[in-house]
Amino acid sequence: MTNEELILERLDRIETQLAPLVETAKSVRELRDDLIPLSAQAFRLLITELEDIESGFQLEDFMAMVKTLMRSVRNITFMAEQLNNIVDFVTTIEPLLRSSVPQLINYLDDLEQRGVLRMFTAMLDVRAKIAAAYTPEDIDKIGDGVVALLGVAKRLSDPQVAAFVEKIAEMPSHVNLSKSKDVGPFGLFSAASSKEVKQGLGVMMELTKAMGKLKSNGGIAPAA
DSSP states (O other), rough: OOOHHHHHHHHHHHHHHHOOOOOHHHHHHHHHHHHHHHHHHHHHHHHHHHHHHTTTTHHHHHHHHHHHHHHHHHHHHHHHHHHHHHHHHHHHEEEEEEEHHHHHHHHHHHHHHHTTTHHHHHHHHHHHHHHHSHHHHHHHHHHHHHHHHHHHHHTSSSSSHHHHHHHHHHHGGOHHHHHHGOOOOOHHHHTTSSSHHHHHHHHHHHHHHHHHHHHHHTOOOOOO
């Protein structure tokens, strides 16, 4: 093979190797030709938009912001880590919320159906009316009275006291006023021979003794 043939063969190989580069260069040139109008339009749009903030934007402010961000890299990193923790927490409790929220809604609906929520609303209305009708000093006095009444209610919890009050409450049902008659001194002596009257007088004596203790224990102070 002559030198000329060798040179031509090498030139063919070089041309074959350069062909992809030529195609790439053509593609790049076409892409550049396509991007030049778009980049020019984007640059003009950027300039137009920056004109609106030209009066409020200073390069010194931008540099100060960059410095602040650089000083706060640790804080920003900490915030990002906490945000990841929050995301993990929400991801963890999401299945629980899916099951508990409907149960909570059903529970509140049940309270509404039974009127419990309406009762709470009525109680709040009562408190508002009390606050409008009484002063704080009056409410303090009412509170003292309620405490005293609770003490009375506590004493009523005694079985003997409860039984006594129950018997007192039954007394009117055993009294027939239509059969009552006028009784004079002799009639009183005559009635005293009755067993029921004797028992009643005995009860009255015990009550009288108990009532006498009211004064010895202080009783109720007279109104000023």
